[in-house]
Each structure stands twice: as structure tokens, then as C-alpha cells.
Amino acid sequence: MSGRTPERLAFLTERPFAHRGLHGARVSENGMAAFDAAIAGGFGIECDVRLSRDGVPVVFHDAVLDRMTAAAGPIAERSAAELEGVTLPDGGGVPRLSTLLERCAGGTPLLIEIKIDRWREAAPLCAGVAQALARHGGGAAAVMSFDPVAMRWFARHAPDVVRGMVVTQQGKRKLRGRIERALALALARPDFIACDIRDLPSPFAARCRGKGLPVLTWTVRDAADRARAAAHADQIIFERADD
Structure with a gap:
């Protein structure tokens, strides 16, 4: 474990996280304007990261550029410099x-x-993200993924980085889903869910909370979601209702 103490994990529950900014x-989601707006609002930030052709972690959700830009094709086929020049709908580049x-850093x-x-x-x-975190001193940052293999990588190679498992039970409520979640927890050894x-x-x-793992919940969009989260989770990852 990466030191699962209340002090080390406190940043996970101190304030809501803006989903993709x-x-x-x-x-635009995952753009610098969205991140600056979250910072100005006093929120934490949730973002998505993929690897460019030249091995640089870049902030983008999809595997391909088509939905969010006028360009097309896989993120992995462009360099980080090329991606910075690809324009998001709000005029920013892929950071x-x-x-x-x-x-x-503030x-x-x-x-x-x-x-x-x-x-x-x-x-x-994972190696690229770990290197970026090390260069910038880590700070109040955590990694998370649906893929337990990624979190296992951090458990082995960068155990000081706070790590979490992203989980959905949609379509996975039967025995197979329960077994998959149990195996993922054993493999990833996460600090939070x-x-x-x-x-x-x-x-x-509830079992995760009982074991001392903070539970964050996504994606909270309305008052009903907020009420459910307040009763059953420790912090929210949210989007504004007018998005």
C-alpha cells in the first residue's frame, strides 16, 4: 500500500472534483480553459490521460480525435507537439x-x-505518468483506472503514488461481476475506489468504505445524485447541470 493514512489521502475528500474540468x-472537456475554471471555482480536477506517439502523456478522453476535434485518427499516431496544435471546440489545444x-501546483x-x-x-x-508526477513533485495527485493492470504497475513501480480503482457494476451485478471486482481489488491494491x-x-x-478505502463517485449531475452520494460516498466527481 502507498501509506493509506488519513493525512495522505485527505485530498481525495476535501473538495468535489470537476469531471474533465x-x-x-x-x-471543452479536458482543455486548459476547463481546468482553469475548476481551479478558479475552488474544485479539484479529474482528467483523462493517454500516450502520444512520442511517449508523452497527454490529456484526452477518447482513443481517437474525431469526437472532440476537426481532426481524425488515433491519439497514439500523433506527437505531443502535433496534438497541442489540434484545436478543441473552445480553441485550445490538447494539453x-x-x-x-x-x-x-498551487x-x-x-x-x-x-x-x-x-x-x-x-x-x-503508467511510466510516463509516474515520471511526470516525479518531475513535478507529486503534490495532491492520484492515478486511477478501470484497468487493474495499470494500478498494479503503480503498486510495483511507484507505490508512493496514491492509486484508485474505477468501478462500474452496470451489467456486472451477477456472480461473474462480483468475482471480477474482487480480483481487481486483489491485483490493484488500491488506496481508494x-x-x-x-x-x-x-x-x-460499503465494504470498501468499511475497509478504510475512501469512496468517490462519478458522474454526479443533479440534486438526486448529490443526495445519493452524500449518503453512500465520501466525495463526488461532478459535471454542471447545464453541461
């Missing part, structure tokens, strides 16, 4: 993780979701 109709870490908590589509992507992306708001209340989340 505080984005909306005129502010490097190092740029976001610098912006959060104390803004950061959740970095490792996005992996194939198992061979895990080690190079980020669970789907649609799953709450959840015996799985």
Missing part, C-alpha cells in the same frame, strides 16, 4: 499532463484517469 457549452500538473487536487485500450499500452503510459453513481447504494462500495 469545469466544462460546458463554450468550454500535456505536465502542463496541467504545473497549473495545479494545491489543486488532481485525479488522473489512465485510459488503456490494450494491455501493452499499460506499462509505457471511484464508483459509478448509478450503483449506489452498493454493498461493494
Whole structure:
């Protein structure tokens, strides 16, 4: 474990996290304008990270550029410099993780979701993220992923980095799903859980809280979600209702 003490993990529950930054109709998700808006609002930030062709962690959710830009094709086929020149709808480029870490250096908590589509992507992306965190002093930052292999990498190679498992029980409530979650926990040895708001209340989340793992929940969008989260989780990852 990476020192699962209340003090070390306190940043996970101190304030809500803006999902992909505080984005909306005129502010693009995972762009610097959205991150700056979250910082100005006093929120933490949740972001998604993938690896560029030249091995640089960049902040982007999808494996391909098509949905969020006028460009097309895989993120992995472009260099970080090329991606910085690809324009998001609000006019910003695709940021490097190092740029976001610098912006959060004033104390803004950061959740970095490792996005992996194939198992061979895990080690190079995790190594790149760990190096970026080390260069910027770590700070109030954590990594998390749906993929337990990624979190296992951090457990072995960068155990001081706070790590979490992202979990959804949608379509996985039967025995096979329960076994998968148990195996993922054993493999990843996480410091916290980020669970789907649609799953709450959840015996799985309750057991995790009982073991001392903070439970964050995503993606909270309305008053009903907030009430459910207040009763069954320790902090929220949210989007504004007008997004």
C-alpha cells in the first residue's frame, strides 16, 4: 500500500472534483480553459490521460480525435507537439499532463484517469505518468483506472503514488461481476475506489468504505445524485447541470 493514512489521502475528500474540468457549452472537456475554471471555482480536477506517439502523456478522453476535434485518427499516431496544435471546440489545444500538473501546483487536487485500450499500452503510459508526477513533485495527485493492470504497475513501480480503482457494476451485478471486482481489488491494491453513481447504494462500495478505502463517485449531475452520494460516498466527481 502507498501509506493509506488519513493525512495522505485527505485530498481525495476535501473538495468535489470537476469531471474533465469545469466544462460546458463554450468550454471543452479536458482543455486548459476547463481546468482553469475548476481551479478558479475552488474544485479539484479529474482528467483523462493517454500516450502520444512520442511517449508523452497527454490529456484526452477518447482513443481517437474525431469526437472532440476537426481532426481524425488515433491519439497514439500523433506527437505531443502535433496534438497541442489540434484545436478543441473552445480553441485550445490538447494539453500535456505536465502542463496541467504545473497549473495545479498551487494545491489543486488532481485525479488522473489512465485510459488503456490494450494491455501493452499499460506499462509505457503508467511510466510516463509516474515520471511526470516525479518531475513535478507529486503534490495532491492520484492515478486511477478501470484497468487493474495499470494500478498494479503503480503498486510495483511507484507505490508512493496514491492509486484508485474505477468501478462500474452496470451489467456486472451477477456472480461473474462480483468475482471480477474482487480480483481487481486483489491485483490493484488500491488506496481508494471511484464508483459509478448509478450503483449506489452498493454493498461493494460499503465494504470498501468499511475497509478504510475512501469512496468517490462519478458522474454526479443533479440534486438526486448529490443526495445519493452524500449518503453512500465520501466525495463526488461532478459535471454542471447545464453541461
